[in-house]
Amino acid sequence: MLAAGALILSGPWSPSLAPAHADGDADAGTAVASGPEGCPAGAVCGRLRVPLDRGDRSAGTTSVAFRLVYRRDRSRPAEGTLLPNPGGPGLPVIGHRDYARKYHDLLATHDLLLVDPRGVGASGPVTCRTAGWADLHASRARAIAAAAACGRELGAGRRFYTTEAVADDIDDVRAHLGIGRLDLLGQSYGSYLMNVYARRHPRHVRSVVLSGAYPREFDMLGRPAARAARRALRLLCHRSGGACDGEEVLDDLAVLAARLDARPLRYGDGAVLDETALAGTVYKLASGHVELLGRLPAALHAAVHRDMGPLVHLVAQVRPISGYAAGRTGFSMPMFVTVACNDYPALWDRDAPLRVRARQYAARLARLAPRDYRPFRPRAWIGGITDLGDLCIAWPARRAPERHRLGRPPDVPVLVVSGELDTGTPTEEALLAARSYRHAKVVEVPSAGHVAEQDPRAAACVISLQTRFILQGRVSGTECLRHIPPVPVPAPERALT
Template identity: 35%
Template sequence: MAPATVALAVAGLLTVSGTCTSAAPDRAAAARAGESGGLSGAAACPGLKGFTCATLTVPLDHRGGVPGRLGLKVATADNVKAPKGVLVFLTGGPGQPGVPFVERLSKVLAPVLKDYRLVMFDQRGTGANALQCPRLQQEMGSSDLTPPTARAVTDCAAAIGPDRRFYSTDDTVADLESLRRALGVRKLTLDGVSYGSYTAERYALAHPQHVARLVLDSVVPQTGYDPMDRAALRAAPRVLTAACRATGCTTDPAADLAAVVGRYGNGVDVIDALTTWEFVDPDYAEMIDALHKAANGDPGPLQGLIAGVREGGAASAEELSQGLHASTLCLDGRYPWGRADTPVAGREEALEKAGAELTPADYGPFDAATATGLGSMLSCLHWPRTPVPPLPPRHRRLPGVPVLLLGGDRDLSTPLEWLYDQKRLTPRARVVVVPGAAHSVQSRAADDKGRRAVFDFLLGRR
């Protein structure tokens, strides 16, 4: 596959429909919608039969210290009296909107939508209200791992300004609770993919009495995202070896991967490309071949794939806001230097110290420079000092509601190791692993096993 073809394939990952594309409500419009919050401006969603689009008005600061309102787009199915209640589907990122995916997800979930009322919303800072950081957006595109420049990060934080402290997962959880109240229902069933699974977990911890069921697809555990991405680094040999066996390839991709990183010192580029490649081809066929050639002295094909992935990963802020992504990860995360309220001076020294303490058991076939040089780490290394909300206890168990944990064994974005981390904290978990599937099982897996499991789970058949 030529680099240009790779770019086209990757670019297709973030294609969204035009559902609910009216002008975005700004803070003034949100204020006009009513200081008491709730849904306003309801009208049929353009081009989408059976759904109503509206605006959810929420406080900028749920703690009440800073005035201001936000208007979040919401799409609700019109079957208000669905017998099993409301199903809120939570998209990922952080930074991905929800409403533009209603048409696609309503087709995926069609077998359960006579029983459930599907609701999706644009989380704060996403979609038409995306936080805009042009330089960071250009440098990172749709990637979590591409390293940004320090200038892009500091420019982004300056553009958002002091309000950046209001874009944590805590704030989104509070918005979701506002949505529940606006819908007038006692409980929600939540279906979260990737970062959406983390949001669902955090909502369940904060509001256990308002959760009926949880589907957690491509799981980010409630203990939080590791900015060194060590589980993915260690999982890469397993994933590539399984893919190789399934396709009958004759190389040893785990050995080739270790040889490439050792020879070229390009671990960040390689794990970034692999993590994106699962969306292009969960068999990783061309990537495995390119790794083998690079291990044997011909890095050209691998460099071409890496370049194609970077080119094809371009995304607008409306598709996936890197400003929101950085704001949320930096507020939520735990880093070698602490959290975002730690002074910037001294962070680099703390990161260097943490890197020096790593061993091969931490990063597998990669190296310490990979673990400490990923975009998810560097964005927050340079993020200005910002007040942070308290985090819930890391090892508090989820409430005892039915939970389906769903994953693909080829996923490097959210490796299976994370799913099993979450299982240990989930009393009533059912685990379904789909062989050959990568990230976002419900919408992307070729095998229907995961979708059937979701339907059975939501309809109470198992």
């Protein structure tokens, strides 16, 4: 279990939803502009008009922005076309993600196709002015209210924003550009999207790389994430050179969770550190801030001994993830919520009124085994993870947009990469995502967190593995995994000075 580098084989619409989208004069599938400003040399940029609803053409159209960056060696035909997506849902691609630099070696022979998902970035961004997006990270009740407010503002238009629709938009862009097959690179939610694309358009897939992957039907109650958090803390300490002990860290968490449940701590600008906030901090450290994870053991040790300063400082560093709400990196909170509430599994009857949904959800929670969530209570752990649990319980759409039965996945080379410390999309879920494909290979990256190629300690190794896989159709060069350094863990006495 502790081995490093193991290769596992296995209401009213928003203005952005109205006139520009309901333009019935142009046929879907036609280019509507020469492209976004700033199209670089050696690239073709444009916008393609696509149906809002492919089952009801009277719903109108929207435009999807794309950029095709040509390979450096134009003397020969492209060996493939890389299509990446960084996830979210709600993250733009064009002009926000430097795939050309990171995958420089691959792009000598491969073209690069960037597509902003509908509702995001240059593809008709969706807005929700009534929702308080900072509330998503303030409290569970306010997060539920913010999601519901966005759904009401979008009105009937919310049904047009699903993963299936985005996958079909991508295929329309592919066809428009005359590209035969794509090499898919899905990161985080992008893995969810690419899995849907591969099974809706299997004939147009050459290879698949999924990083930080999870299956379409995943556990909305966060049990794999809780198991992964315990494993991550044990692994962190196992590689710490004696700076911490995993079981002691878990014991400290249990003490603090009980203490903060009984007596929450207020700090800073009115923020509250309670059991749910502590659980959310542990989750975010391992899923998105692994560079800070090593500070947790000493901060917990100090807090147990009544010095809350180091822990509060650590929590405050993690909280700015809510800066996405202010538009940093182009992240779209409206699309994050809309896709989550449209596509993710529901823990209640979508046709039921809110009071019935609440009873059904409470009954699900009551059946949970507390041991599955140690050292937190189930409600606190689930409440600390934004897109799990009851975030969408008040979403105004009763029936979800129709989810078509996905076809069989293509029999192509598939690589699934998982960060060993990742709680957001743990290896347990990566293995489930890989199970859909006949010959998928799963590589767990030691001491890495969510989307391992974004971790500076692991990036060069992981990107080289992914590049070789796309070029060769097989896993090779795994030796570099053994040289990824562990997350530094200061000893308690050093961390408190």
